[in-house]
Amino acid sequence: MEKTDKIIVGISIGDLNGIGIEVILKTFQDKRMLDFCTSVLFGATKAISYHKKALKIETPVHGITSINQVNPNKINVLNIWKEDVKIELGKATKESGNYAAKSLASAVKHLKENKVDVLLTAPINKENIQSEDFKFPGHTEYLEANLEGKSLMILMTDEFRIGLITGHIPIADVANSITPELIKSKVDTMHKSLKQDFGINKPKIAVLGLNPHCGDNGVIGKEDDAIIKPTINEIKETGKLVFGPYAADGFFGSETYKQFDGVLATYHDQGLAPFKALSFGKGVNFTAGLGHIRTSPDHGTGYDIAGKNVANPSSFKEALFTALQVFKSRSEYKGLTEKPLVVK
Incomplete structure (x- = not known):
């Protein structure tokens, strides 16, 4: 590997029949992107070439067979399979899911071995990726099982960050899953992330209520009243600036979210529905709480537009820049906390 001071970004290419490869190629059409990082796509040049031809995109790529061959001035494609793979743009097939899993597994392996500095994941289909090796409801749970730490899904823009107390679970299971221990764990993870990943010294965190109108005093x-409020009060006693619970409708409708550094929603759609309504196409999915950095765009596989050359790369590009910024912030935080200034 040529010596480079640039951050090495490992990229899993996602579902082969979706828009993942398209937004990757469009992101790196601007050659200046390589001034910010060294990119490594985990897949196969044959698959990338298929998309380039179908989309009439001329972004050049550099095929390699070992991470040690990475060229910091090119878009590297680490070939992790040699066989031809049937690509059917716009279709959810078992084959495209299997190869999405291969790409992700290889990217995570290299991340764990510190061969790449950060991970950027293109979208997968949560159904067709399921196999004996992948039995998870999404990226977040897979990464938590394979990397150190306890994960917290955070959807973010420059304006606000929303984390999820419960993630990819059925709505019927949400209420029983909301425990004081879980709330404390997610608050701790968000608090630490806001400090080390975003440089916020005294973060303010809002917690949303579970029921409409926060239960209206039990009605x-x-x-x-029984779980969330007492837990928030207990957390406050530790010195953390945590507030709530807030009724989600008024919280977003009145733009109260702008007063906080982070927001914790009690379940998936309570957080993601308003987030995507306010920022779809500009948002980033960041997995906080792990020993390694992972981001992704805020959209899915986009089967309905796959192969039409209309996919917008803005969210993927934002995810790339977020990963780079978090890496720098975390490195600075580590340096400051490991060697604190001593006043004599």
Whole structure:
């Protein structure tokens, strides 16, 4: 590997029949992107070439067979399979899911071995990727099982960050999953991430209520009064600036979220629905709480537009820049906390 001071970004290419490869190629059409990082795509040049031809995109790539062959001035494609793979743009096939899993597994392996500095994941299909080796509801759970730490899914823009207390679980299971221990764990993870990953010294965190109107004093559910409020009060006693619970409708409708550095929603759609309504196409999915950095765009496989050359790369590009910034912030934080200034 040629010596480079640039951050090495490992990129899993996602579902081969979706828009993942398209937004990757469009992101690196601007040659200046290589001034910011060294990119390594985990897949096969044959698959990339298929998309280039179908989309009439001329972004050049550099095929390699070992991470040691990475060229910091090119878009590297680490060939992890040699066989021809049937690509059917716009279709969810078992084959495209299998190869998405291969790409992800190889990228994570190299991340764990510190051969790449950060991980950027293109979208997968949560159904067709399932196999004996991948039995997870999404990227976040897979990464938590394979990397150190406890994960917290955070959807973010420059304006706000929303984390999820519960993630990819059925809505019927949410209420029973909201425990004081879980709330404390997610608050701790977000608090630490806001400090080390975003440089916020005293982060303010809002917690949303579970029930409509936060239960209206027990009329519409008891969880907010019995579990969430006491837990927030207990956390406050540790010195953390945590507030709530807030009724989600008024919280977003009145733009109260702008007063906080981070927001914790109690379940998936409570956080993601308003987030995507406010920022779709500009947002980034960041997995906080792990020993390694991972980001992804805020959209899915986009089968309906795959192969039409209309996919917008803005979110993928934002995910790339976020990964680079978090890497720098975390490195600075580590340096400051490991060797604190001593006043004599």
